[in-house]
Amino acid sequence: MESGTGLGSTPSTLPYYVAFSQLVGLTVVAVTGAWLGLYRGGIAWESALQFNVHPLCMVIGLIFLQGDALLVYRVFRKEARRTTKVLHGLLHAFAFIISLVGVVAVFDYHRKMGYADLYSLHSWCGILVFVLYFVQWLVGFSFFLFPGASFSLRSRYRPQHIFFGAALFLLSVGTALLGLKEALLFKLGTKYSTFEPEGILANVLGLLLVCFGGAVLYILVRADWKRPPQAEEQALSLDFKTLTEGDSPSSQ
Template identity: 45%
Template structure:
């Protein structure tokens, strides 16, 4: 039977590693940090993707290290609930990373597809983070049962008390991340939409459509005022267009 130090060192390689958990949690809340709201959305997307990519690489290395450790110690692989949850977390995390890179980072996906997948992407990220927390808690408990069988886990040994305290801190850490993500006041403000004018060949309907989109950002105006403003700009555009044509 492997010693407690060897067992806990193996556990630390996996998703319970503080560095992997920290990168994953930071990637989740990177949009929620108020001092990042002045940064461009593309920069924040790149940081979000980069943190997730580094965490995924560390997770794959950890998974390989765990299998190597089990094979070297003649320990069966993939028999426990901890191993099932951990492998599911790794697979889902890699799929989430690939989908996010292809849809949200590269400029090829249509806006309708992005709008449809965004809620799923956010939910999947929180689900994976919760799965990582569950993997950590089940993993440390499983290794304690194995390592303290002869001495007695129920005897309140210092190793057991320390690991139980660590598990509570991991749970509190996960709850804090969920609290930050679910607070509306921590949500990144939407960037104002710019009005795209088309002086050559542009139609009045296109300008009015752009003005209608931009009018959504003026929350302090009533609908009547907005409609009047749009109608007035449409008339001005029509008159200017007619004057330009008359001089041609």
């Protein structure tokens, strides 16, 4: 549903930044695949290769898809707010399901190999991010997609939702860096310091992850790139506001 006015027009440089973020994000996924294929024997659910499902799923789910879900309101500026909202929620749901497969893979692998769970800083940060991500999705769904919440409740919760969403994304990037480092040090040990090709490739992957996190954050916080409220939404919001504050609406 197009209802674009001058207000809803796309800032001229925004598409280049979005394209750059997508290029970096897809490169992150591709380099993760290349690393696992070239140096870790590829991916399978059975056998020791099950571990490799973990980094790939986490990078696709909690890095690339989560990042893109945050950008939905910057990219879809003229579509109906509800459509954009559903897309935002759906992308986060996909991100959660894919990363759930990644989490199950590593716990199942640990169980089969007899390894301990949840002892490392990577795992502590990871489980924290994963649980909070699910809670954030549930709370976001109840407030913004479920029809019960009042206008004033939504307005008060919105800034918190945005802050915690961005913070969880950044913590996901940090947790991925910790996991990458852990995987490198467990396998390479002191050979890491001899500039092994795997070490260099993984370091480049780490910098790409940082770059993707930075690009998404930049697009998100640019004040002049925020999605402006559409004319009919503003009118509707005012009516809701009047309703929730107890007066009768100015127009129906």
